[in-house]
Amino acid sequence: MPGTHRFEGPSDLHLHSAYSDGTQPPAEVMASAHAHGLRTVALTDHDTTSGWAEAAEAAASLGMTFLPGMELSARHEWRSVHVLAYLLDPDAPALRAETTRIRSSRLDRARLMADRIARDYDLLWDDILAQTGDGATVGRPHIADALVARGLVRDRAEAFSGILSPGGDYYVALYAPDPVTAVELVVGAGGVPVIAHPAGRAGLLPAKLLGRMLDAGLAGFELGHRENREPGLSRLRELARTRNLIVTGSSDYHGLGKPNQPGEHTTDDAMVARIVERATGNAPVYP
Numbered sequence: 499m500p501g502t503h504r505f506e507g508p509s510d511l512h513l514h515s516a517y518s519d520g521t522q523p524p525a526e527v528m529a530s531a532h533a534h535g536l537r538t539v540a541l542t543d544h545d546t547t548s549g550w551a552e553a554a555e556a557a558a559s560l561g562m563t564f565l566p567g568m569e570l571s572a573r574h575e576w577r578s579v580h581v582l583a584y585l586l587d588p589d590a591p592a593l594r595a596e597t598t599r600i601r602s603s604r605l606d607r608a609r610l611m612a613d614r615i616a617r618d619y620d621l622l623w624d625d626i627l628a629q630t631g632d633g634a635t636v637g638r639p640h641i642a643d644a645l646v647a648r649g650l651v652r653d654r655a656e657a658f659s660g661i662l663s664p665g666g667d668y669y670v671a672l673y674a675p676d677p678v679t680a681v682e683l684v685v686g687a688g689g690v691p692v693i694a695h696p697a698g699r700a701g702l703l704p705a706k707l708l709g710r711m712l713d714a715g716l717a718g719f720e721l722g723h724r725e726n727r728e729p730g731l732s733r734l735r736e737l738a739r740t741r742n743l744i745v746t747g748s749s750d751y752h753g754l755g756k757p758n759q760p761g762e763h764t765t766d767d768a769m770v771a772r773i774v775e776r777a778t779g780n781a782p783v784y785p
């Protein structure tokens with residue numbers, strides 16, 4: 499029903515729960531979003547859809563519209579690329595197989611990093627498990643939380659800039675598909691792919707790669723995000739304008755795991771409408 503969607507802003511389309519590296523269960527994430535005045539939200543845990551049911555029910559009971567989403571891991575050479583996927587079919591076989599592979603690689607990788615860290619620090623694999631929720635996609639944030647619990651660092655930020663840094667002795671890369679494949683998988687699942695924080699510290703992806711991602715069905719960019727910076731941001735804004743792409747703004751809320759607060763960036767209603775109209779894999783859950 500194009501043009502008849504009942505959602506209303508403010509909309510925040512990038513929130514994490516304890517099914518990945520947020521610190522709250524999905525229902526609490528929705529309660530925090532609601533307390534910050536949001537009316538439309540998406541749950542976008544890393545490489546999993548496990549939080550959707552709980553989040554959708556909580557969002558509906560709070561009168562918010564819920565968009566099921568995910569933040570899919572990808573990798574271009576040495577750098578990690580995050581592809582937000584909205585309104586995908588969670589049962590699409592190819593995407594499911596890939597997220598299963600990524601999550602399993604993340605587990606192996608966390609164990610390898612733990613082994614390396616244990617050579618120099620008093621940290622056990624059980625410490626990391628204790629920080630990782632049942633069925634959660636494990637990541638460096640859980641290792642960071644274990645380091646905090648052991649009193650080895652003050653907070654996640656200190657862990658990331660030190661022990662967990664990609665340049666350091668303990669870092670192990672995770673398996674992830676290349677960004678074009680990631681876009682193809684999301685499109686194949688009927689979802690709408692948007693590059694998360696596309697102008698972050700690592701700078702823009704090469705123009706040629708962005709072109710290939712757009713050819714594969716990339717819908718747009720998350721331009722409203724605290725990690726984006728100039729001059730990349732202006733270049734992407736211009737690209738989005740000339741190619742009539744979707745642009746979003748979101749908080750990337752992780753509960754206590756990051757300073758980001760729900761609603762600190764938001765997405766215009768017209769852009770939410772375009773996402774909903776473009777998706778074929780799923781529909782929003784209305785209150």
Ligand code: AMP
Binds near residue numbers: 638654655756
């Ligand atoms: P991983 O994908 O396991 O390598 O971990 C990267 C994740 O850690 C990102 O998706 C962020 O959510 C989180 N992250 C990155 N840097 C920081 C930081 N300085 N503080 C807290 N969380 C971070």
Ligand code: ZN
Binds near residue numbers: 514544
């Ligand atoms: Zn995260």
Ligand code: FE
Binds near residue numbers: 569580694695
């Ligand atoms: Fe991200």
Ligand code: FE
Binds near residue numbers: 694
């Ligand atoms: Fe995120």
